[in-house]
Amino acid sequence: MPRHPVGPSPAELAGRRQSEPLPPLAQAGDVAAFVSGAGAAPVSRREEIRARIQRVQADAAIAQGLIAEFRAAEKTDHSRALVILSLLGELRNPVGTAFLIDYVWKPLPTGGEIIAELGVSAEHEDMERLQVKAANAIAYARTEEASRTALELAGRHPSRAVRAEAASSYLWNQGGSDEARRLLSQYLRRDEQALLDRPVRDVGMSGEEFNRLLGLYLKRNPQLRPPAPQRTRKASGSERPS
Amino acid sequence: MWIVRILCALALLAAAPTTAWAICDQSGASQADGDLWDAHGCWPEFFLWQYRAYDMNGNDWANRGWNDACNRNLEYPKHWNAAYLVTYGLIDSNDQSFHGTIDYRATAEARSSNFHDHFRHIPTDKAGIFGSYSPSNHTLATSCSLYNPARANANPGSRAGDFMHEGWHAYFDKYGWDNGSVGGHRATQGNCSAKGCDYFYFHGIGAYAFGAMWENDGTADRFHSPNQVQVEFLCDVADQPQPWIPNSVRVASENDANTRASDRFINGPGYRCGDPRPW
Numbered sequence: 297m298p299r300h301p302v303g304p305s306p307a308e309l310a311g312r313r314q315s316e317p318l319p320p321l322a323q324a325g326d327v328a329a330f331v332s333g334a335g336a337a338p339v340s341r342r343e344e345i346r347a348r349i350q351r352v353q354a355d356a357a358i359a360q361g362l363i364a365e366f367r368a369a370e371k372t373d374h375s376r377a378l379v380i381l382s383l384l385g386e387l388r389n390p391v392g393t394a395f396l397i398d399y400v401w402k403p404l405p406t407g408g409e410i411i412a413e414l415g416v417s418a419e420h421e422d423m424e425r426l427q428v429k430a431a432n433a434i435a436y437a438r439t440e441e442a443s444r445t446a447l448e449l450a451g452r453h454p455s456r457a458v459r460a461e462a463a464s465s466y467l468w469n470q471g472g473s474d475e476a477r478r479l480l481s482q483y484l485r486r487d488e489q490a491l492l493d494r495p496v497r498d499v500g501m502s503g504e505e506f507n508r509l510l511g512l513y514l515k516r517n518p519q520l521r522p523p524a525p526q527r528t529r530k531a532s533g534s535e536r537p538s
Numbered sequence: 539m540w541i542v543r544i545l546c547a548l549a550l551l552a553a554a555p556t557t558a559w560a561i562c563d564q565s566g567a568s569q570a571d572g573d574l575w576d577a578h579g580c581w582p583e584f585f586l587w588q589y590r591a592y593d594m595n596g597n598d599w600a601n602r603g604w605n606d607a608c609n610r611n612l613e614y615p616k617h618w619n620a621a622y623l624v625t626y627g628l629i630d631s632n633d634q635s636f637h638g639t640i641d642y643r644a645t646a647e648a649r650s651s652n653f654h655d656h657f658r659h660i661p662t663d664k665a666g667i668f669g670s671y672s673p674s675n676h677t678l679a680t681s682c683s684l685y686n687p688a689r690a691n692a693n694p695g696s697r698a699g700d701f702m703h704e705g706w707h708a709y710f711d712k713y714g715w716d717n718g719s720v721g722g723h724r725a726t727q728g729n730c731s732a733k734g735c736d737y738f739y740f741h742g743i744g745a746y747a748f749g750a751m752w753e754n755d756g757t758a759d760r761f762h763s764p765n766q767v768q769v770e771f772l773c774d775v776a777d778q779p780q781p782w783i784p785n786s787v788r789v790a791s792e793n794d795a796n797t798r799a800s801d802r803f804i805n806g807p808g809y810r811c812g813d814p815r816p817w
Contacts, residue, residue, distance in 0.1 A: 306578040306626075310782040313577065335786035336573040339779050346817050375570035375693045375790045382789050385816025411683070412666050413721060414801075415733035418689055425690045428797050433816040456731045457800035460807045468814040487729075495809040497777060503633045503743030510742050510809065520805045522737035522758045528716035 313338050321348055327361030335379040349386045359384065359392035374422055378429055385433020393437045397445050400430040404454065427453075428461045435465035443470070450491070451483035459484075463491040468498075490517040561663045562602075562682035567610045570693035573784035574619055580608035584625075585618045592621060593648035593658040602661055613661055613685045620697035621646065627783050628774055630748060635778045636741075636770040638748030645709070645751070645767065646701035652752040654708035659701075669700040671707035671722075678704045695775045695791030699768045706764040709752065717763060728804035736763035738803045765802040769795050773811035788812070 318337060319329040334345045352358045362384045369376040384392040404424055408417030416424075431453070435446040446469075449462035463480060470476035477492055484491055493516045495509035514520055567575065578584065585607050589595075594614070596604045603612025610616065624646050630638045641653075650656040655676065662670065662679040668691055669680045683689050684697045691697065707722050709715075718724035723734030730736075739761040746753065754761045762770075772795035776788055792812025799808030 304579055306581055309577055309579050313782060332569070335569050335789075336576060336784050338577075338782045339785055339788050340781035342785060342813075342817065345785070346815075349817065369569075371688055373566075373568050373687050374690045375568040375687075375786050378789050378793055379569060379786050382816045409665055411668070413668070413723065413732060413734035415726070415731075418683060422688070422690045425793055425797050429793055429816070432814075436816050456729070456807075457797040460800040461796060461810070464810045465814060491807070494807055496814055497773070497809060497811045499777075499813050501634070506634075506809075507742035507744070510740060513809070514740060520738075520740075522739055522805050524757050525737075525739075525754070525761050526716045528714050 310338070314340065318345065318348065321352055321358065324357040324361035324364075327358060327365055331362070331365055331376065331380055331383065334383060335376065346386055349383055353388055356389060356391045359387055359389040359395070362387065362392060363395050370426070374425070377426055381426060381429040381433055385429070385436050388437050390439075393434065393439065393442055396430045396434050396437075397442070400427050400434060400445075400449060400453070400458065402427075424455050424457060427455060427458050431458050431462040432465045435462060435469045438469055447480060447483045450480060451485065459488065460491055460494070463488075464494050464496050467492070468496050490520065493517060562613055563686040563688070564602075564611050564613070566687050567616065568687035568692050570695070570784065570786040570790045571610060571616055571619055571687070573786045574623060574694045575610045575615075577782055577784060578622055580610070580615075581622075582607075584622060585615075588618045588621045588625075591647045591649070592617070593656070594660075595658075598658075598660045613680075613682075616685050616692075616694075616697065617659065617661075617680065620694040620701065623694045623775065623783075623787065624698045624701065627780055627787075629778050629780055631778050632744065632748070634743060635748075635774050636743065637746060637751045637774065640749045641746075641751035642698075642702060642771055642774075644749075645705035646698065654705060654712050657705075657708055669704045671704040671711070673708075673711040676708075678708070680704075691794065693787065693790040693794075695772055695787055696794045698775075699772050699791070699794060702771045703764045703768040706762065706767045710764070713754075722764070724804065729806045730802055730804045732802050734802075735804050736765040736802060737805055738766050738769075738799075738808050739763060740808070765798060766808075769799050769808055772798070773809075776812035785817075 319333040320326050321330040362380055366377055366380040405419040408419050410417055414421055431449050434442050446462045446466040450459050453459050467476055481492055493513045495513050497506055599614045603609055603614035606612060607615055624642050628639050644651050644653040648657055657676040657678050660677045660679050662681050664681055667681050668683045671678050684691050684700055686692050710717055720734050723736055726733055739758050772791045776792035776795055779788055795811055800806060
């Protein structure tokens with residue numbers, strides 16, 4: 297039986313989290329504590345954090361502070377690095393957007409110890425996941441340069457996941473307009489045109505609306521229908537890695 | 539004299555515990571692990587239930603926090619941190635969730651059910667994998683890639699997502715489904731860029747009653763693959779979390795879901811889930 301000390305109950309802790317003040321975000325020196333506080337804050341306070349970020353949108357020093365924090369976390373704490381990219385994207389400051397555009401095109405690591413199921417190294421996977429987040433953040437900036445970058449990412453980034461994220465994020469940020477679809481279709485690879493119809497679940501989207509989008513996706517792209525699953529006599533006894 | 543010393547050393551070696559020493563980074567926890575940890579504050583009643591529900595024992599988890607269950611830097615505490623997310627983290631919305639907690643718990647926990655036969659959760663120091671399921675000795679192993687904070691999957695959502703993935707290999711084993719010969723997956727093909735690929739058997743919200751994820755009709759209309767169950771769980775964490783779930787856990791789950799939905803499916807990409815805005 298594992299050993300343990302005793303502390304306050306989770307219900308008590310949740311109550312505290314809901315009401316405790318978020319750290320300030322007024323200058324670059326506040327960034328590290330704010331990143332910690334925003335990541336730890338419950339999802340119920342997401343809009344409060346978004347409003348706090350928007351209040352300092354014009355402050356390039358905050359953007360620089362987030363970039364410095366990202367560089368400190370990138371190789372040591374992946375989940376923190378994701379939180380920082382999320383906040384940097386939400387900030388929509390030109391300094392931050394320029395950093396994201398530079399980062400998303402950095403070459404993915406090659407070599408290293410390969411993860412069998414991926415065929416790439418853990419370092420490759422780590423950076424690809426961060427570039428996926430960066431692609432999402434770039435499309436959200438909605439400046440001319442950022443939108444053009446999102447289109448270019450959708451067409452020619454070496455990672456399929458980054459291309460898919462750029463395409464879906466671009467369309468969502470352009471309101472899914474016919475013009476945006478037409479433009480995106482010109483950038484997408486011929487064998488990735490299905491991305492034009494890929495369902496994007498929005499916050500609070502009803503099940504009915506999601507099912508409608510999914511139905512449309514599969515109707516327009518019948519090649520995505522999988523074959524029937526197959527039976528085997530019994531497992532071979534070998535391991536199934538993930 | 540030196541011969542005596544060597545013989546003594548060999549005798550001590552033979553008498554040493556058979557448990558492997560951990561090689562994972564035990565110097566810290568990722569922000570997402572720490573944030574979820576702070577949400578429960580190391581709740582003893584939970585982990586005293588969890589180690590039985592997941593069939594874990596001190597031989598397997600020695601040197602990995604078995605005797606230090608409130609040290610969030612170690613593997614066993616990180617394991618039960620992820621189990622806490624599975625057990626309490628979802629709102630189970632009939633109108634919006636892909637599946638319910640009852641499905642995800644039955645997939646991840648050890649006990650025999652419609653979802654799989656009994657298995658044991660063990661750690662592994664094997665490099666080059668996230669986790670594995672062994673049908674020969676009925677064990678679900680999780681590797682350092684799910685515990686080292688620098689790694690993309692070292693967060694409670696991704697770790698619990700791996701419980702789903704490996705648990706679904708156990709489901710395939712129970713019912714005799716063939717998901718391919720590349721470690722229980724199919725070789726690179728179609729829209730999959732990974733080395734181990736699955737099909738996405740798309741279904742809408744409400745297609746499965748809560749508790750019925752294990753059901754299939756033998757066709758592509760009602761079936762799940764390991765990566766699909768993993769994506770659906772991660773999407774439910776990203777989109778339908780309890781209001782007290784930390785943002786860092788939500789953000790990491792969404793990122794894992796959307797990358798996996800794009801990279802791992804022959805007939806992908808799967809849908810995009812999570813907030814389309816960066817934060």
